[in-house]
Amino acid sequence: MSRPAPTSATLRATLLAALGALPAAHAQLPAPGAGPRLSVQQASGRVEVLSGATWQAHPAAPLGSGLRTGTGRATLGWGAGHIVVGSASRLRVYGGEADLQEGQFLLRGPVAAFVLGRHLMVEGAGRVRVDLTPGGTGRLAVLDGEVRASGVGRAFEVRAGQQLSLVGGQITAFTERDPWYDARFVGMGDARVEGLLGPVQLRRGDGTRRDAARRDALGPGEALRTGAGAWAEIGFTGGGYLRLTEHSELDVLAVEKTSRGREVTLHLTRGVAWNVVEKGQGGYRLSTPVVSTAVRGTVFRVDAGGLVKVFGGQVALPGSGDLALGSGEQKGRDQAAPTPLRLDATDRLNQALDVQRARPLTLNVARPGRSLPALRLAITATSQTVLSAAALDDRGRITALGVAPGEEAGQFTVSGAPELPEGEYLVRVRAERYGAVKVWAARVRLDRTPPQAGDVQVRAEGQVLRVSGQARDNSGAALTLNVVLGEGAQVRTVTRRVNGDFQVLLPAPPTGTPLRASLRDTAGNVTDVALP
Numbered sequence: 457m458s459r460p461a462p463t464s465a466t467l468r469a470t471l472l473a474a475l476g477a478l479p480a481a482h483a484q485l486p487a488p489g490a491g492p493r494l495s496v497q498q499a500s501g502r503v504e505v506l507s508g509a510t511w512q513a514h515p516a517a518p519l520g521s522g523l524r525t526g527t528g529r530a531t532l533g534w535g536a537g538h539i540v541v542g543s544a545s546r547l548r549v550y551g552g553e554a555d556l557q558e559g560q561f562l563l564r565g566p567v568a569a570f571v572l573g574r575h576l577m578v579e580g581a582g583r584v585r586v587d588l589t590p591g592g593t594g595r596l597a598v599l600d601g602e603v604r605a606s607g608v609g610r611a612f613e614v615r616a617g618q619q620l621s622l623v624g625g626q627i628t629a630f631t632e633r634d635p636w637y638d639a640r641f642v643g644m645g646d647a648r649v650e651g652l653l654g655p656v657q658l659r660r661g662d663g664t665r666r667d668a669a670r671r672d673a674l675g676p677g678e679a680l681r682t683g684a685g686a687w688a689e690i691g692f693t694g695g696g697y698l699r700l701t702e703h704s705e706l707d708v709l710a711v712e713k714t715s716r717g718r719e720v721t722l723h724l725t726r727g728v729a730w731n732v733v734e735k736g737q738g739g740y741r742l743s744t745p746v747v748s749t750a751v752r753g754t755v756f757r758v759d760a761g762g763l764v765k766v767f768g769g770q771v772a773l774p775g776s777g778d779l780a781l782g783s784g785e786q787k788g789r790d791q792a793a794p795t796p797l798r799l800d801a802t803d804r805l806n807q808a809l810d811v812q813r814a815r816p817l818t819l820n821v822a823r824p825g826r827s828l829p830a831l832r833l834a835i836t837a838t839s840q841t842v843l844s845a846a847a848l849d850d851r852g853r854i855t856a857l858g859v860a861p862g863e864e865a866g867q868f869t870v871s872g873a874p875e876l877p878e879g880e881y882l883v884r885v886r887a888e889r890y891g892a893v894k895v896w897a898a899r900v901r902l903d904r905t906p907p908q909a910g911d912v913q914v915r916a917e918g919q920v921l922r923v924s925g926q927a928r929d930n931s932g933a934a935l936t937l938n939v940v941l942g943e944g945a946q947v948r949t950v951t952r953r954v955n956g957d958f959q960v961l962l963p964a965p966p967t968g969t970p971l972r973a974s975l976r977d978t979a980g981n982v983t984d985v986a987l988p
Contacts, residue, residue, distance in 0.1 A: 492535035493552035494519040500641045501528020501543070501712070502676070522548040525559070526676040527710040529641045537567025537578065540637055543710030544676060544721050560721075561586040562637040565601060572622045574607040584614075585637065587774055589743040590707075590723045594622045595774060597630040619774075633772040633780070634750035636739050639714035645693030647674040647711045647720070650890055651813070651840040654686025654702070670842045671888075674708040681705040682727070687809070689840075691890065694718045694737040697813075699730040699806060704760075714738055726760045730806040735769075746789055748774050754783075757803065762789025765797055817841065817892040821885055827901040827931060827979035831857060831872025831883065838866060841889040845870045847881040847900075857883075878902050903979035905930045914971065914987055921962040925985075927954045929977045937985075940972040941965045 495517035496505065504511040506522035523530060524546040532539040532554065541547065545559020554561075555570040562585050563569060565578035571586055572594060578584050582601025588594035596603065597619035605612040605620060612627065614620045619630035649658075649672040658668040659679040668680060668688060680688050682704050690708070691697045694717050700706050704727020712719040717738025722729075724744045733740045735753030742749050746762040754769025764771060765786040773779045773787070781787055785794040815838055822834040831847060845857035858871045870885060884897045912925035927935050934955040939962060941948045952960045954975075965971075973985040 491552065492537075494539075494549055494554055495533045496523070496530060497533045497538070498531040499528065500530075501644060502526030503528045503530045503541075506548070519549055522546070525710075527644045527712055529712075534567045534569075538564045539567060539569065540564070542636060542721075543712055543719065556586055556588060558588050558590060560588075560636060563603075571596070574605045574622065577604045577606075579604070587748070588622075589748050590709075593746075593748075595619050596622060597632070597774075599632065631780075634739050634741065634752070634774075636719050639716040639719065639738060642713040642715060645711035645713045645718045645720075647690055647692055647708050648672065649674070649680070649688060650691040650697060651689035652687065655683030656686050656688045657681045657683075670840070676708065676710050679705060679707045679725075689813070692718065692720050692737075695734040696720075696737060696740070697732050698722070698742075699732075699809060701728040701730065701802060701806070703727050704729065724758060724760050728757065728759050728802055730757050731755065732810065733769075750774055756781075757806070763787070765803065767797070767803075812839065813890060817887060817889040817894055819885070819887040819894040819896055821896045821898075824898065824900055825978060825980075826899075827903045827933075827977070829902075829904050829979045829981055831870070831876065831881070831900065831902060833870040833883070833885070834862075835868040835870060835885065836866050837868065837887050838889055841866070841887050843868055843870070843885065843887050845883070845885045847872060847876065847883050850880055872902070876902060878904055901931065901979070903931055903977065903981065906981040906983040907935050907975040907977045909973075909975050909983060909985040912973070912985055912987060916964050916967075919964050921964040922959060923962065923973070924957075924959040926957055927975055928956070929975075931977060931979070933978050936976040938974045938976065941969055943970050 496519055503525050504513055505520055507520045519532065523541065525541055525543050527543050529543065530541040532541065539554055540562040542560030545561065546557045548555045548557060550570060553568055553570060563578045565580055565582040568577050580601050582603060583599040584596055584603045585599060586594065586596045598614050598616050600616050602613060602615045605614060612620055614627060617630055618627050620627050649668050649670055652668060652670065656668040657665050658672055659665050661675060661677045674690065680700055682688055682700050682702050684702055686702050688700045689697050692711055693713060705725045706729060707723040707725060709721040709723055717736065719739045722742045724742060729742060731742065732755050733751050733753050740751050742758055744758060744760045747764060749758060749764060750772045754771060755767040756771045757765040764781060766781045766783055768783050771781045781794050784797045786797050787794045818838045820836045824833060837843065843859045845859055847855045847857055855873055855876055860869050862868055879902055881900050881902060882897060883900050884895060887894045907927060907929040910926040915922045923939060929935055934953045937952045937954045937960060939950045950962055971987055973987055975983045975985055
C-alpha cells in the first residue's frame with residue numbers, strides 16, 4: 457500500500473517532536489523524526505553518492521550518507537516533495553533529510569531540509585531556490601508559496617518574491633534572473649584554454665600541476681593559476697570566454713549543455729576575471745569569496761575582493777539583495793549602491809586584448825622549393841594560433857612534424873622528423889585560433905642524396921677552357937655546375953645547367969689560376985667536383 461504524503465502540519469509536528477544527537481551547526485534546531493526519507497529518483501551526468509566513506513559513481517535509492525555532483529543533476533524525492541540538485545553541488549543526509557552544503561538547489565514542497573545552520577520547511581506547492589557559494593555564504597529565494605526558516609535563535613517566514621540571506625538574516629525583494637532549473641540537462645560542455653601569455657599553471661583534479669597549453673581541457677574541480685605578467689583565456693561551449701589576469705586563480709566547477717544553451721559555474725579564488733558572455737547561450741555564474749554574479753550575456757569584470765564592473769549588458773548580484781548592475785556601472789565590496797564606471801589599467805589592457813582576439817586568423821607559409829634536403833618551413837600566423845603539421849607519403853602513412861615558436865610573436869618553424877626517409881610527401885599545416893581554422897598544403901620531395909660527378913676533364917684550348925664530364929642525380933633533374941676561377945679579389949664564378957654528359961666552354965684564365973667546381977641539385981645538396 458502506498459504511503460500518504462505528509463501534510464504541512466504533520467511535517468511541522470514531526471520536525472519539532474524529536475530531539476537527538478545533532479551536528480554542532482544544528483545545535484539549536486529540532487531533530488527530524490522518523491518521517492519521509494530521501495531517495496534518488498533521477499540522475500544525469502556525474503552524480504555520486506556516499507556510502508560509508510566511499511563515493512560511488514552510480515546513485516542508489518534510498519540515499520545513504522550524502523550526494524555530490526560534478527557536471528550533472530539529480531532529483532531527490534522526500535515524501536511528496538522534491539529537491540533538484542544542480543551541478544557542482546554537495547549535500548549530506550541527516551536523519552533522512554538533506555543538509556545542503558554547497559552549490560545550487562531547487563526545493564519543491566512539501567519538503568524539509570537543513571542549510572547553513574537553519575531548518576527549512578517548504579509547504580504545499582512552494583518552490584524555493586538555495587544558492588551556496590564555495591566561500592560558505594548563500595541565500596534562499598522563494599519562487600512560489602512560502603518557506604519557514606528556523607534556527608540560530610530566530611525564525612523567518614519568507615514569501616514569494618523575497619529572499620533571505622543565510623548569513624546576515626536580511627529579507628529583501630527577489631527577482632529571478634537565472635532560472636537554471638528550467639533548462640533540461642543534456643550533457644557535459646567544454647571549457648578549454650584558448651590563449652595564454654607568460655607563466656600559467658593548470659591544476660588537475662588529482663592535485664597535480666603542470667604548465668598550461670592552448671587547447672587544454674578543464675574539467676570540474678580543475679583550476680588555472682597565472683603568474684606575474686601572465687594571462688590566460690578560457691573558452692566555453694556555445695561561445696564566450698573568460699580572461700584571467702596576472703596573479704589570479706580560477707576553479708571551473710561545471711560546464712553543462714542544456715536545452716537552453718549551456719550553464720557555466722566558476723569560482724574565482726584570487727585576482728581578476730574579465731568575462732565576455734554571449735547572449736542566448738544560457739547561464740553564467742561566477743562567485744568569489746565575497747560576491748557572486750549571474751548573467752546571460754554581457755561584458756563584465758569581477759575581482760576576488762568584491763569589485764564588479766559592467767561594460768555591457770547587466771549583471772545580477774544574488775548575494776547583495778538581488779542588486780542588478782547595468783552597463784557603465786560598478787560596485788565595490790563596501791559600497792551600498794552602484795557608481796559610474798571608472799576605467800583603470802587592468803580594464804584598458806583587457807579591452808586591448810579583446811581587440812587582438814577579434815583579429816582574423818592569418819596563415820602564411822614561405823613556399824618551399826619542389827625538392828628539399830629537410831622539411832623546414834617558415835610560418836607566420838596571428839598571435840595565439842595553435843599550429844600542427846604532418847607529412848603524408850605515397851603509401852598513405854602520416855608522420856607528425858614538429859612546430860616550434862620563432863623569436864618573434866606569430867612566427868613559427870615547422871621541421872620534419874630526422875628519420876623521415878627520402879621520397880614524395882604531401883605536407884599539410886593546420887592553424888586554429890579561437891575556433892577559426894585554416895589549412896596550407898603542398899607537395900614536396902625530400903632529397904638528401906648529393907649529386908655525383910664522373911670522368912671530369914679540364915683542357916685549355918687557346919683562349920677557351922673546356923670542362924667536360926658526367927653529372928648524375930637521383931632526382932633526374934638538371935644540376936647546377938659552379939666553376940670558380942681564381943681566389944681572393946680576383947675570384948670569378950661561372951654557373952651552367954648540366955645533366956648527364958656535359959661540356960662547358962669558358963674563357964681561359966691565365967696559366968696557374970686556381971680552379972674549383974661543385975654540383976648542386978634542386979634540393980640544395982652540394983658535391984665538390986675533383987678537377988684533374
